[in-house]
Amino acid sequence: xxxxxxxRKTYGDLVAVRDLSFTLEPGDILxxxxxxxxxxxxxxxxxxxxxxxxxxxxxxNGFDIQRDPMGVRRLIGYMPDFFGLYxxxxxxxxxxFFANIYGIPSKQRPSVIDNVLELTDLTTKxxxxxxxxxxxxxxxxxxxxxxxxxxxxxxxxxxxSGLDPRARAELRELILELGRMGKIVIVSSHILPxxxxxxxxxxxxxxxxLLAFGGVGEVVxxxxxxxxxxxxxxxxxxxxVATAMACAGVSDARIDNSGSVVIDLQxxxxxxxxxxxxxxxxxxxxxxxxxxxxxxEDVFLKLTRGDVN
Amino acid sequence: MIRLxxxxxxxxxxxxxxxxxKIMNPTTSKGTNTAIRALILLLYLVLAVYGLSVDNSALLxxxxxxxxxxxCFLTPALLHSAIAGEREKRTWDFLAVAPLxxxxxxxxxxxxGMSAVLMLMLACSPFFLMxxxxxxxxxxSLSYPTTFVTQPQYVLYIALTILTFSMxxxxxxxxISSRSRRAFTAQGVILGLEALVLLIFPTxxxxxxxxxxxxxxxxxxxxxxSVSGSLDRAVEGSDFYGVGSDALPMLIPPLIPCATYxxxxxxxxxxxxxxxxxxDNDVRFVKARARNS
Ligand SMILES: Nc1ncnc2c1ncn2[C@@H]1O[C@H](COP(=O)(O)OP(=O)(O)OP(=O)(O)O)[C@@H](O)[C@H]1O
Ligand SMILES: [Mg+2]
Numbered sequence: 001x002x003x004x005x006x007x008r009k010t011y012g013d014l015v016a017v018r019d020l021s022f023t024l025e026p027g028d029i030l031x032x033x034x035x036x037x038x039x040x041x042x043x044x045x046x047x048x049x050x051x052x053x054x055x056x057x058x059x060x061n062g063f064d065i066q067r068d069p070m071g072v073r074r075l076i077g078y079m080p081d082f083f084g085l086y087x088x089x090x091x092x093x094x095x096x097f098f099a100n101i102y103g104i105p106s107k108q109r110p111s112v113i114d115n116v117l118e119l120t121d122l123t124t125k126x127x128x129x130x131x132x133x134x135x136x137x138x139x140x141x142x143x144x145x146x147x148x149x150x151x152x153x154x155x156x157x158x159x160x161s162g163l164d165p166r167a168r169a170e171l172r173e174l175i176l177e178l179g180r181m182g183k184i185v186i187v188s189s190h191i192l193p194x195x196x197x198x199x200x201x202x203x204x205x206x207x208x209x210l211l212a213f214g215g216v217g218e219v220v221x222x223x224x225x226x227x228x229x230x231x232x233x234x235x236x237x238x239x240x241v242a243t244a245m246a247c248a249g250v251s252d253a254r255i256d257n258s259g260s261v262v263i264d265l266q267x268x269x270x271x272x273x274x275x276x277x278x279x280x281x282x283x284x285x286x287x288x289x290x291x292x293x294x295x296x297e298d299v300f301l302k303l304t305r306g307d308v309n
Numbered sequence: 310m311i312r313l314x315x316x317x318x319x320x321x322x323x324x325x326x327x328x329x330x331k332i333m334n335p336t337t338s339k340g341t342n343t344a345i346r347a348l349i350l351l352l353y354l355v356l357a358v359y360g361l362s363v364d365n366s367a368l369l370x371x372x373x374x375x376x377x378x379x380x381c382f383l384t385p386a387l388l389h390s391a392i393a394g395e396r397e398k399r400t401w402d403f404l405a406v407a408p409l410x411x412x413x414x415x416x417x418x419x420x421x422g423m424s425a426v427l428m429l430m431l432a433c434s435p436f437f438l439m440x441x442x443x444x445x446x447x448x449x450s451l452s453y454p455t456t457f458v459t460q461p462q463y464v465l466y467i468a469l470t471i472l473t474f475s476m477x478x479x480x481x482x483x484x485i486s487s488r489s490r491r492a493f494t495a496q497g498v499i500l501g502l503e504a505l506v507l508l509i510f511p512t513x514x515x516x517x518x519x520x521x522x523x524x525x526x527x528x529x530x531x532x533x534x535s536v537s538g539s540l541d542r543a544v545e546g547s548d549f550y551g552v553g554s555d556a557l558p559m560l561i562p563p564l565i566p567c568a569t570y571x572x573x574x575x576x577x578x579x580x581x582x583x584x585x586x587x588x589d590n591d592v593r594f595v596k597a598r599a600r601n602s
Binding site: 011012048049050051052070073074076078080082083084085086088089093096097098100101102103145 | 323324326327330398399400402403404405406407408409410589590592
């Protein structure tokens with residue numbers, strides 16, 4: 001379990017991270033989003049014991065980042081936003097070097113290395129020199145390095161930058177798999193659609209302040225309490241709006257340019273089902289009825305402009 | 310006590326493997342490494358040819374000074390980037406975030422550098438042995454009547470002086486490296502200070518006076534005068550090859566400079582341990598009108 005309590009970092013007058021608090025349980029995958037300079041990297045570096053917090057603290061499985069940094073370091077895998085790799089060694093030697101540092105007995109190392117290379121899809125590059133790997137492959141090697149000691153918490157600072165769409169999809173799968181294995185994963189990214197796919201929690205940070213935190217659905221609902229339902233109907237549209245408006249939980253209904261009915265729903269899924277039933281009962285021939293997908297980008301734009309409801 | 314044990318069983322000893330692999334494996338080398346390797350090989354060949362053609366004490370003098378001078382450059386070349394280079398290449402974070410204490414990192418780096426130094430010393434050891442134990446050619450000893458190595462323990466002192474001096478230099482390189490942001494700056498500072506201490510300062514001192522006792526004491530601490538003192542003793546009864554034997558009679562036994570270098574080594578290592586994280590928490594320039602106002 002990761003517990004962050006009132007974590008704060010100031011640089012002179014500048015408050016880079018302002019009293020951040022949240023908790024994550026094993027299996028949680030947190031999408032950490034924020035504008036440039038919001039304080040994501042600063043937060044992640046504090047949790048990974050690289051930066052000393054000005055005040056506040058965090059603990060991972062009971063190990064405090066300030067009182068027991070060694071214990072914390074054994075539990076975390078950190079992938080920085082910018083990094084270099086030793087380029088005079090082969091991929092497996094690089095991993096072997098770190099496996100040694102993390103105290104993995106030399107007998108187990110070859111199998112551990114093969115496993116992480118497999119996970120990150122680098123098996124074919126096992127004997128290639130690090131300097132001969134492409135940027136994206138180096139990124140994956142770095143991720144492999146984070147995994148050699150089977151950490152409980154992964155801190156990935158913009159891990160997807162530099163990856164091709166296929167590698168991104170694979171990274172998503174890998175992160176989901178890590179979540180299923182019961183690890184806590186924190187992923188910071190600017191590419192929002194990417195996060196929406198696999199995070200179960202989001203944290204939105206701006207100017208060092210956590211504007212929103214919670215389950216993806218929760219956060220989206222806090223920003224847009226209305227769920228939007230799109231209905232498309234064959235033939236007559238007359239009366240649809242009036243019928244919809246009469247249903248429980250509906251706050252607004254209109255017909256948009258493309259001819260589909262957009263209904264703002266404040267109620268539960270129960271109400272949504274009732275709405276569909278009523279519309280059908282009134283003889284409207286619905287061929288599509290869907291709730292608008294969670295749109296993190298909207299949430300992000302709304303929150304970071306400061307216009308939260 | 311347990312912490313101390315932990316320190317010596319440094320997991321960063323893998324660093325040693327990496328350093329040796331770097332030196333030994335020519336396919337990965339960059340230009341400078343190849344140049345250094347070529348230079349060492351050339352020096353070695355020249356010594357081998359030369360060693361077989363001169364008498365023992367001349368060989369001892371040449372090999373001692375050549376090795377000492379080579380290490381004056383090699384040790385900083387190996388270690389100037391130990392930490393500054395990692396910072397510069399952004400590989401430092403991975404060490405900083407690993408369960409390693411500062412002293413483990415320092416000792417890992419130190420032992421990596423020293424393994425290379427020891428490799429070089431081992432490569433030179435045949436010359437030392439040859440100069441000490443090679444039977445003297447009667448014809449040669451006629452032409453140079455006083456060039457027997459009669460006191461082999463002084464050869465050992467020379468080797469010890471060179472070893473401990475390069476330990477001090479290695480520790481000093483690590484200290485400067487852990488205090489610098491750029492490998493290049495570290496290299497400049499190390500070589501500059503080395504030149505100051507070994508060349509400029511002694512020249513300056515001898516220009517003021519050579520009689521004052523403190524001047525002679527200070528000069529005796531230089532590895533060059535310590536080695537030349539030992540050379541004179543090794544070749545008994547001769548001051549033919551002893552560079553400074555007239556000007557600087559051996560004031561202090563050769564083990565005192567060695568001890569001094571060892572103390573300096575320990576001090577530098579301790580200081581590096583204290584300062585190694587100096588760049589991690591630094592505050593970059595922040596404008597007064599901070600955004601949170
Ligand atoms: N060493 C430092 N000295 C002074 N200010 C700093 C330092 N490091 C970060 N900052 C400031 O702290 C704030 C947060 O920076 P941080 O790197 O955490 O942002 P970020 O959310 O990671 O941004 P990005 O998305 O661009 O990576 C910024 O305003 C930055 O200028
Ligand atoms: Mg960042």
